[in-house]
Every structure is written in C-alpha cells, then in structure tokens.
Amino acid sequence: MRVERAQNREAKSRPTAPLMTDKSMRISLSDRKVAIPLFVLSVTQIIGWGTVGLPSIVGRQMAEDLRIDISYIFAANSVLYVVMGLWAPLLAKVFARFGAKRVMIAGTILSALGFLLLAVCRGPLLYFSGWVTLGTAGSATLSTAAYIMLNELAGSNAKRAIGGLMLITGLASSIFWPIASVLAKAVGWQATCVVYAGMMVFICLPLYVFGLPAATAPINQNLHQVADTTASAPARKGTFYLIAAAITLNAFVTFGYSAIFFELLKAVGLPATQAVALGSALGVIQVGARAVDFLGGARWDGISTGIFAGIVLPLSMVLLMLNRGSHTAVAIFVVLYGLGSGALAVARATIPLVFYDKVDYVSAASRIALPLNVISAAAPPLFIALLTRLGSTVLLEVTTLCSGTALILLLVLTRRRPALDSTAPVA
Template sequence: MSEAAPAGSRRVVIALGTAQTLAWASSYYLPAILAAPMAAEFGISTSWVFGAFSAALILLALAGPAVGRAIDLHGGRGMLTLSNLVLAAGLCGLGLSQGPWSMAAAWMVLGLGMAMGLYDAAFATLAGLYGRAARGPITGITLIAGFASTVGWPVSALLLEAVGWRGACLAWAALHVLVGLPLNRLLVPPAPPPERKAALAEEAGPAPSRLAMPLLAFVFAATWFIAGAMAAHLPALLQAAGATAAAAVAAGALIGPAQVAARVAEFGLLRRFHPLVSARIAVLGHPLGAVALLVFGGPAAAAFAVLHGMGNGVMTIAKGTLPLAVFGPGGYGARQGLLGAPARLLQAAAPLAFGLLLEGAGVQAALTLTTGLCLSACLALLVLRAVPAEAAPRQVGR
C-alpha cells in the first residue's frame, strides 16, 4: 500500500525537483554539448575531456558514503545548499580554465559537487525528513528532474551559440547561486529534532538478510552500467542493428518521454505495491527490447528505446526507494553511498567498455552481455525478501 503524502511535501518536491534539474543539467549532461568546443580550444581530443569527466564520476562514487553519513547526522539542507556553491565553483573553474590540466581540476571540483548535490543526496534528505513515507516524494523529484537533459542540452547549446562555452559555464554557475541555492536553503526543511530522528531510525521491519546489501549493490551496478552504456552508444548500437541514422536518432529521442511515462506509472499504479515489485518489472524492460532488436533488427529500434527507457526510468526511482523499503530510514544516507559506489564506478567505465565490445564483437555479443546483466539483476531482486512497510511516520515539514 502507498503511504499518505507527508504534510508540506509538495513544496519540498517542487523545490528539490527544480534544483535537481539544474544540478544534473549543469554537470552530468554538460559534456555532451561543451566537450567538443572545450577540446577544440585547448587542442586536445574530446576523449581527453570525457576522461576528465569520468574521473569526476569516480570521485563522485568515492565521496558518496561520506556525504551520506553527513546527511544522516545533520540533515540534507546544508549539504544541498553547499553543493550549489561547490558546483558553481567548479563551473567557474571550467569557464576560466587556461589549459587541459586546469580544466581537469575543475571537473574534479564538479565531481565533488555532484556527490553532494545529485539524486543520492536528495533521496537521503527526503528519507531523513519523511522516513518510509519518502517513497512518493522521491518519485516526485525524479518526475521533475527527468527532464534535466531535455532542458539542459538545449539551454547549453543556446548559451554556447550566444556566449561561447566559457560563458555557458559561467551562466550555469550563476544559476546555481541565484536559483539552486535559494531553493535548497529556503524551501527544504531542516533536519528533524533529535527525538524525531531517533523515531525515524527505529522505523524498520524484520531484519533483512546479510545478502541484502551485496544483492542490491549488484542490482544497481548492473543497471547503472547498462544505463551508462546506452547513454553513450545508443545511436551507434541501433545503427549497427540495422536502423538508419535518422531512425536511430528518432528512437533515442523517445527515451526521455518513456522514462517519464514509466515514472508516472510508478507514482500511480505501481505505488500501491512494494518497491521490489516495481524493480522486478522494470529490470526486464531492457532484455525485452534487446530480444526485439535482435529478432527484428532496425525496425524495432523505437521499441527497444521505449522499453529500455521505461525500465531505466523506474530503476532510477528504485535506487532511492528500495534501500528505504528493505532497510528502513535509519542510516539511509551512508547506506546509499555504499550501495551507489560500485554503480558509479561501473557507470564511469561503461562507455569505454561497452564501446570496445560493440566494435570488436558486434551487436549480438553486446546485447547478450546487457541482457545477462539484467536477468541476473532480476534474479537478485527475486531473492530479496519484501519487508512490509510499517505505519507511515508522523508528518514533518510545513
């Protein structure tokens, strides 16, 4: 059964969803538009820029557990507010960089800012505020921030054309200070008082098995590897399967709407069930699309994109709701950091590893790998026990 929406959560969801859209658009989705002009000015290959970005993702993974522990202790409002300043500093560093190494250093600052300000930090903030009732707010912010690439890529492209890549970075930095920081600081409630935090920490059902942590870590690592691989290579994969270049681009454009549609379904219909049910269904989306692509080739490009996008959209929510449902809100932030570290590391390696496999062994081998990972993740989710949620916690916030 779904939890009642906590009092005041709509305001928090809108604020966090908007701030998350800004954070993702100005960091994770930035290289797709600005990597080429950066590389051209510095006389380096775009691979150099993407390598610096991958290093930032590695730092994100390594810093995640410490960020989560800090949010567990002090609440998320301060961390999210500080993330806007760190992301702004990194973007200013990019905009003012004078060569490849200063550019790489700026990306590392952005990596730290991403660890402090992307989904994991927002999810931990909501878990600290609302306990098990955070499932709805978590879904809500992913519904809004699901449009980060839809908003971020065109805005970055317009800024690039108007003021150049340096001006684009500085403009994104200004938005963090003028928009993101006030949203996180003024509209996100502070951490609950100590007695309320203690009550939230005790909201746990039957103790999960010792395998729960490694099983969930594997599920998230497998699905995030696939998400990273598809983000980098989807058009090339579809063309290698027989789709035309135009059809591959058109199919890729369906992923964003498919993700949002699936999140709407999770918010409505699937919200009535345990998050494990949603995750088990979602993780089968990519394999079903892969089978269609292998059997029918290019004409199935759109079907593959939609099925993959829908599964990926719900798994983004599951990254926040599954640990909450299985373990409860106590220690949620630190646990999120630990569960997310392998996933982030594999996500950073996915574009190179999957690209080499696709180029060297072909479509069938590449899709066999991703399908096997998804089916293994589904098996892991079937092994996990669905711990029933207890009564909704007392409402927090206004």
C-alpha cells in the first residue's frame, strides 16, 4: 500500500502531456502577459511581411527606374529568404542569451536601414544590398522570432497563440498590396520605401520597446544546451532531422505552388478569369483552415495538424491528376489544397513545441529555419521550370511524392511524441 501511495503521488507530480486542455489554453490566451504581446506581434508581423512584398506590386516600375531586367527585381524574394535562412541558426544563441525582445528591436532598426537603401538605390548593387539587409533584419523579426517570443511567454501553451498570430498575419498581403499600390502611384516606389522605413521606426519599434516584456528568465543559464545541441541532447538528433525533413518537404510544395498557382490553374485547363477567381479564393480558404486550427487547437497538437494536412495535400494533387480538364475537379483541388496548405502553415511553427521545451525550442526553430528559407527561395524557379518544360502532370507527380514522403515522416514522429513529460529527452 505504501508503494502504491508513493506511485500515486509520483504520478500526480508528473508534468502534463503536451496536449493541453481547453481551459489551460483559454487561460494562456486571456492572460495579459500573452494577450498584449500577441497584439504587438500581430501588428508588427503584418507590417513586416506586408512591406517586403513591395516588388509584387511595383516590380515593373522598379525594373524601369533601375534599368535592370524584371527577373532581377523578383530575385529579391529569393535573396530575402536565403539570407534569413543563413542567419537563423547563428541567431539561436543570441535569442537564448538576450531574449526575443532585444533581438527584434535590433532587427527593426536594421529593417528601416534596408528600406532606406532601397529608397536611394540607382542600380543593382544598392538594390540587392537593401534586400540583404532586409533578409538579415527578417531573421531577427519575422516569423521564427515571433514564435520564439510567444514560446518564451507561454511555453507549451504557445501553440494556440502562434495559431492566432498566423491567422491574423495571413492577411498581410491583403492589407499591404492596396497600400503599396496607392503610395507608389502617389509618391513613387522609392518614397514608398521611405514611408516603410518610417513605419519600422515609428510603429514597430515603439511597440516592441513598450509592448513586449523582457526575457522572463535568464535563458542564457542553459545556453550551452543551445550552443551545442549534439553534446546536450544527442538522443534528439534523429527526431530533429525527422521534424526538419517533414517541414522542409511540405514547405517546398506550398511555397512553390504559392508562386505559380495561377499558372498551374491555367495549365490544367482553366480560362484566365476563372483561374484568377479560384486563385483569389485560395487565400480565404487558407485563412479559414488557420481559423479552424486556432479555435480547436486545444484538442490536438502540431503533429495532428500536420498529419491532417499531410493527408489532404497529396489527395488534392492526385484528384487533379486523375481528372484533368474537369473544372469541378480543379475547384475541389483548390479547396483541399487551401485547407492543407493553411493547416501546414500552423504546423510548421507548432510541431517543434511537441518535442522541445523553451530553451530547446529556440535552437530547433532557428536550425529548421535554414533549410526552410533556402527551400522557400529555391522552390518557385524550380516549379515554374517543371511546369513550363515538362508539364503540369510531372509537377503534380513530384509534389505528390514530396507530400507523401512528408506524411510518412510525420507518422513516424507520432511514435516519438512525448507521452507524459513534455520536456523529457526525445529518442
């Protein structure tokens, strides 16, 4: 009986499972210490992602003014993602030592400098220097940095906060494309860059300084765990590589399709007007998928979200391949693909929360960002090459293979999901 009582006391003292209850998730989001930073990050992420989308609106005008080919203008996105990816693992120790707030403040100042470089550029040298600067700043302020901030505040409860952030920031392009268009017509694209620099200094910077708390704990006490992950947790290496591979394979598919979606719809037989209409609906469907995950996210974790998306995504592509020329099949493809890709956007950020505590999450998220951003940069030109040279069927076959492989990896990860202790070493 004494042994049994001791076992019962031990069981009660164990940490809860990573799947949180509705009550705990509601407490997390209603807590002032999370709600205010979530508002701050929502505003700053919308501004951050919305402003770097400038070439999508004024790319031709940029090319004419700088007297360079338009392909070089749009290469800016690739430069942005590659630089963000290269800096991400190097910043892991900086995030751990100083906390996300200080890093994001420094990154915001650097963002303003990047836009000022674009504002004064007269040729490709300063143009690409501006985008390298913005990429460096983005690694300190965009997406991964915001997730690290929420993880500092909420720990394992951060999943729903991240879902809420992604739900709101999914509207960045919808908000900033009209703003960029109006500003560029009124004052020109280079003056628009000055306005964007002003937004960084007068909106984002004060919000970070006064709206975000400092690091809640001296995370640098455990810095050696971040600096040398192979020494601190060698048993986690296999799981980390599974996570990184699954996330990167799915990102390859979704980032690639996001760049050539209109062209794909036309290639499978849709008239241009219908392709535009269905393509425009895609964003709404993706935001809807994020909303569903946000509202019900307390009932499942990032792995479950990823598996749902991993099933729906290849299913949508197989359906399209088997029903070429059918407008109904194309419409169903758009709906299924939108649901899958929208859910995957959340899963990319929340899968590591299943396996890592606050300190290890910083390292894992930063290391995953390198292949993720490089793939984000490489996917669009590869996809358009496959589509134009080999046809839509080959493209769909390749992406189905990638999505299917990612699904298998996620299923393997379900067997490694921590059962009781969310901070226990992962095999």
